[in-house]
Amino acid sequence: MNAATAPVDGHTTIVLWLAFLTVSIAALVVVVAFALTDRIKPRAFAGFLAMWSGVQLLACVVQRATIPASIQAAVVALALWFWWKGGGGDDTKRRLRSLRRRFHGVRRTAAVTP
Template sequence: MNALGYSGMACLVVGAAGIASGQLRTHHFSGFVGAEFGFFAVDDLRRHNYLWALIDAAASAYFAWHWWKGGGGDDTKGRLREWGRKFQGVRRTAPSVA
């Protein structure tokens, strides 16, 4: 197992310890599991295991979605909204040729 595999397993161990101790809620655990599958997907791509890379990427996307919908991304959502408020649409007309 290489560094990516160990990083993925570390995410799982930290998340499981957080759930067992009551320090993490399930959507936070989903964030750790999503990161784990992300590390595994990169490792599988590096090893040319494309089927497993696809499976790991899909699992990573699912768990990231679960983390995001559970409130894990609230700070990120707020920053994106604040950043988006700075932009305002400008109405432009097509250039007319005389």
């Protein structure tokens, strides 16, 4: 039996779940407080929501809870999509162009054998 399929004992599962839950609830409270006081923009809120949901997704995976994990995966995907889009418009091409500018091709000649 390998580590991926080994059963996790109940104590370890509860401790990990409580750790993930504590961290994620604390992060959610801070982000919601910042959003209500207009300290962060909606795009940043979507990014933090994606991170929070990612922690919850990790907790669901550790517990091997498949249905909540699939729901959290959908929430992560939706929050990342909102974060990527940045509140509307088609900025995907602009972001990809800015990434493309960083890479420069180098022309190399083939080795010549005598």
